[in-house]
Amino acid sequence: MGWRLLLTRPSEECEALAATLAEQQVFSSSLPLLAIEPLEETPEQRGVILDLDRYCAVVVVSKPAARLGLELLDRYWPQPPAGQRWFSVGAATGAVLDAYGLHAAWPGNGDDSEALLALSAFSDALAVPDPKVLIMRGEGGREFLAERLRGQGVAVDYLELYRRCLPEYPVGTLLQRVESEHLNGLVISSGQGLENLQRLAGDAWSELAGLTLFVPSPRVAEQAALAGAKNVVDCRGASAAALLAALRQYPAPAP
Known part of the structure; x- marks a missing residue:
């Protein structure tokens, strides 16, 4: 099945990243968790x-x-x-x-x-x-x-x-998106993005914390681990190139 990723950056950045991933045949779904x-x-x-x-x-x-x-x-x-x-x-x-x-x-x-x-x-x-x-x-x-x-x-x-700020979404939006689109990875670009991911997840965080979480730096990786994320990948950068390099290094979980 390959990687199927949830993108959480501001909407314009999600669009650009999704286009780059599509060129590499990586499926993504955008749910911006940061509004500017x-x-x-x-x-x-x-x-x-x-x-x-x-x-x-x-x-x-x-x-x-x-x-x-x-x-x-x-x-x-x-x-x-x-x-x-x-x-x-x-x-x-x-x-x-x-x-x-x-x-x-x-x-x-x-x-x-x-x-x-x-x-x-x-x-x-x-x-x-x-x-x-x-x-x-x-x-x-x-x-x-x-x-x-x-x-x-x-x-x-x-x-x-x-x-x-965190855009407003109906309760259950995050888990529903992950389940309906069979997503197996979450991508965040900052510590605040992680905090908003947890806020939106609510009671479902314990379930979502088992998904692979791609983060931009050791600092956010440590923050994610402390929050209970079980599979954290430090991309060593927030760019599309850094994410693609991490995707190549870590194979997608079996369906």
Whole structure:
């Protein structure tokens, strides 16, 4: 039967991933568990973007942050500040920045803050007097990167551009989808995606926890194991390529 996967990313990302999987003859079914709600522009946001040239590096943590951040950039800067370095935590977000012409850099061996901190180009960008970093992200994201940078004497500011929420579905939607389409794998792209998966599953989580769960990083893998997931596969990245590599490495369970 092969892999039959449930995709849980925001709807646009589900569509793109489903198309890539279909090209490789992998069946998928989309049930977005993260909806992106842009935040209204505030005077604080405006102040940060107007002072963009104060930062030696800008880190963008997701594709929604990239899209919304570039909209602000367009609004207030005829062209980006000269000499500023842009970074992302993954290739998909970096591609959005590159398409804009920012020549972003990102780690090639992982899609998380830990991999970014190990990137030599990122260390080089911080090798200036009084380094300041701006992190573009969603509301209430991880603090790990900022904490590590502040521990190294780097000033860090946030530009929060959106919030993530769980779309509304009727009770039982998740289990019904898995059973009716004979799905044998679940794909999540973040810790919040895992939390929303559990919330939507409700009492059915104990049953669904036996399915293979594909996650993007060791951190989320540990979170999933603590939540009771029995078969966790760390894809070492959130990209379609990372997922496909994991699918090739781990054969689908027998029907």
